[in-house]
Amino acid sequence: MTILALWVLGAAAAGVNQGSVKTLVDSCGFFPQLSADGQWLLYSPTDATSLMLKNLSTGQVTTVADKNYPGFDAIIGGDGKVYYVTQQRKKNGLVYRTAHCYDPSTGKSQVVLKPQHGRVQPLHASYGVVINGERQVYRSGNSVGAYCYTRGTSLVVVDATGNSRTLEPVKRSNGYLWASLSPDGKKILFEAASRGLFVCDLNGRIIGNLGEFLMPSWYNDEYIIAMSNAGNTRTNGSRIWLLSVDGETCKPITPKDERAVQPMVADGKVVYTVQYSGEVKQMELDIAPAVLPTVPRDKGVVEKLKNAPKKDIPRVFINPGHGGHDSDDRHVPTWVIGVQDTMHYYESNSNLTKGLALEEILRDKGYETAMSRHTNTTEDDLDLFEIVSLAANSGADIFFSIHSNATGIAKRVNFPLGLYRGWDGQPAVEGSLQLSNAVMKHAATNKLAVWTHEERSRGDWSFYTNWGYRVGLGVLRYNKLPGMLSEGSFHDYLPERERLLNDSYCWLEAWNQSLGIDDYFSLSKKFKKGVIAGTVRWEDLTRQDNDTILFGDDELRTVNGALLRLYNSRGALNRIFTTDDLDNGVFVFTNLPPDKYKLELYYGDNKLYNTVKVNVKRNQTSYKNLMLRQDQKPKKH
Ligand SMILES: [Zn+2]
Incomplete structure (x- = not known):
């Protein structure tokens, strides 16, 4: 030493x-x-709607920009200029981002990167600034030196000659964030979401593991x-x-x-x-x-990336709420008659089942996706700053958080609730209300659930007004993507919780979310496959849970072990579904070509009780709730 x-x-x-x-x-x-x-301070209000620059010697404050969400990710380069990114949502839901440079010495802003789809991020380089886009990259001079950045689970280092290398210094991370080179250019500081703060050398060898900290600076x-x-x-x-x-x-x-x-x-x-x-x-x-070295005030250069994507594809960031069975997860032990045992409902489980389903459905439909977790461990319970930063880093067009609801009191209700950042009817980020309305509309069509109230979309500032002025949900707080949090249904309503224990029911919620997302991106007519879903209940057997509040058909016991056979219009057996033992009676047939189907209901010793016709239309859900009676005689077949 x-x-x-x-x-x-x-x-x-x-x-x-x-x-x-x-x-x-x-x-x-x-x-x-x-x-x-140390002479200038750049900052923005909580809704990112403007970008302010304060001269710390004179106290004078200038508005650098006040249109199209210039706040949050702006930086002041070593050359003293302000670099910021604005975003515009097109009619088709795609978000295009434009990079600007503001020179405090002239008071003028100019566009340095034309609108492009995907992530556009201003970064500090050793001798300048880089604005990293997926199609075009801006450099504040011809030789800005080395820099690094993160994208998903990649940490990319670009050396002074422009050669880039992708490192993966920490395994099993939910994504890397906040990467920067040390002032001497020899070390990289970054955060691995769910794992903590690390320092590695330029080859990705870990030098320091600094613990669970966020947003680091050298x-x-x-x-x-x-x-x-x-x-x-x-x-x-x-x-x-x-x-x-x-x-x-x-x-x-x-x-x-x-x-x-x-x-x-x-x-x-x-x-x-x-x-x-x-x-x-x-x-x-x-x-x-x-x-730090002196950074020259140069003329910027724009590079068009040769391997840039040809098409602008809608990109969705999916955030299955919570993670692991501890801390803020919501656990409800549930006695299930069908298995004569206590099942453990965890919101983190059903959120993940829905999230994984939505990811697969959207990818099948041709969307691009990014997701905050794929497993359900304690480490997956990301900090809200991590989630928001991963979403921003993904360059997504929308942010979509998946949860279920609970009243927190003895009262029981069941309805879909969409929350977006802002006041009721006035979202902080344009597009969020349209997204919430579209998703909630399809959520409410779910006829397997018994709804007690109509679906609704609310601004979180209005909804959580007692949390403080413009506080709202942490996961939406510093998010400037059009976005929402879907409280799909109420898991403290017992029959709904029994349904949420069924993976096909969670899949159905995700499918209906995808229909809302299709509407949002004006893509509904593009997709061909449909879905049949329903429940099987006993028409003459009511539930005897004395201490449970029940609504509508939820007063009836569901049929465990009912067998459903689905035939297409040519009479070919398409698929079989058996309802589970978890007292929900749920059945779901996915990925069906539009056709006139025949659905047969069997129970007991492979006895046919009912045959119904179901019409499947493209990119829609067809519902068919079925009933059995205890004294019902089987049909001949
Ligand atoms: Zn939740």
């Missing part, structure tokens, strides 16, 4: 100069970015600033932390109750936001800051 390193460590141990904390912006200062010289080549978030199992609370690559330093530098988030470092200063209020604070540390 050199003398210099000892001095740095000693200084870190001396701690933070708390006296130097000051407020830079009183409110609405989310995702603060400080310029390399302070210098040895020290890192990052945040923990409320709900984080290790740190329990939203705070800013000082970490060292060698793991020796790991301590919070903001008070426990301040709810500090979104840290960023420049000029030896740490800026961060206070959650909800958006107050921006700045803190100085007793540690030597990084010495």
Whole structure:
């Protein structure tokens, strides 16, 4: 260890100069970015609708942009210019993103990358800025030096000559985020969603495992600033932390109750936001800051990528809610008559079953998808900042979060609820209300469920008004994709929970979601296959669960072990479905070509009780609920 390193460590141990904390912006200062010289602060309000630049010497605030959601992912380059991305949703639902450069010395903005589909992300490079698109890339000069970025489960390093390499330093991650090169260009700092913060060398060899922290920035080549978030199992609370690559330093530098988030470092200063209020604070540390090279003010260059996709394909980011059977998951032990045992309903399970089904259905229909989890472990319970950042990174056209609902009180209801960010009827991000309405419309057509109320779409700011002004759901909070959270039904209503224990029922919910998504992207007429779904119930056998509130046909016992045979119009047996033992009577036939089908209901010793006709239309669900009577005589066949 050199003398210099000892001095740095000693200084870190001396701690933070708390006296130097000051407020830079009183409110609405989310995702603060400080310029390399510490003179300018960039930030945006909680709905990303504008981008503000404050001159910290004069106190003057300028609106850089106020159209098409310029906030959240903007940066100030080493050249002192502001780089930001706006988005526009076309009639067909596709989102096109445009990159801009604003020069504070002239007060003028110019478009540097024309609208393109997919992810468009401003990044710091060693000697400039790169705006990374999937079709076109902008560089602030001819030689911007090295940089790195993340895309899905890839960490990509681009060297000074423009050669890129894909690294996979951490296995089993739900995606990489927030990658940056150290000031000396020798190390990469990144977060592996669900796994934590890591430092690796340029070959992807892990040098440091820093724990469950988010949104990291290099302070210098040895020290890192990052945040923990409320709900984080290790740190329990939203705070800013000082970490060292060698793991020796790991301590919070903001008070426990301040709810500090979104840290960023420049000029030896740490800026961060206070959650909800958006107050921006700045803190100085007793540690030597990084010495950064001077970045030239160059003429930018645009490169068209040769291997860019030919077509713009709708892209959906799917977020199956919760993860693992702990913390915030909702677990309801359920006595099931059919198996004479207690089954364990977990919302994380049915959310994942629906999510995996939706992913497969959408891919079959030709959509592109990205997803926040594919398994259901404790590590899959991602932080809300991770989910939002993975969604942004995916370059998706919509964000779609899958949940089920519960009243939380003794009252029982059952209806589909779509939540989007914003006020009722006034979504924070344009398109979200259309998406929610389209998905809820199809959810409510589900005739297997007994609905107590009509479906509805609500703005989360109005719905959770007691949480505070414009607080709303965490997973929608910093999301500027058109998006929604689907509370498909109420799992604390017993018959609905019994249905949600059935994977085919979860599949049906996902299928109906896909119909809403097709409507949203004006693609409904494009797809050919249809679905038949229904339940089998005992017409003359009511449920005897004394302490359970039941509605409509849910008062009837369902038929476990009913056999359904489906024949097409040529009389060929298409498929067989047997209802399960979990007291739901659910049957679902998927992927059916449009046709006039014959559905036969068998029960007991392969005895035929009923034959019905079902018409399948393209890209629709045909419902057929069937009844049996205990005294019913089987038909001859
Ligand atoms: Zn949930």
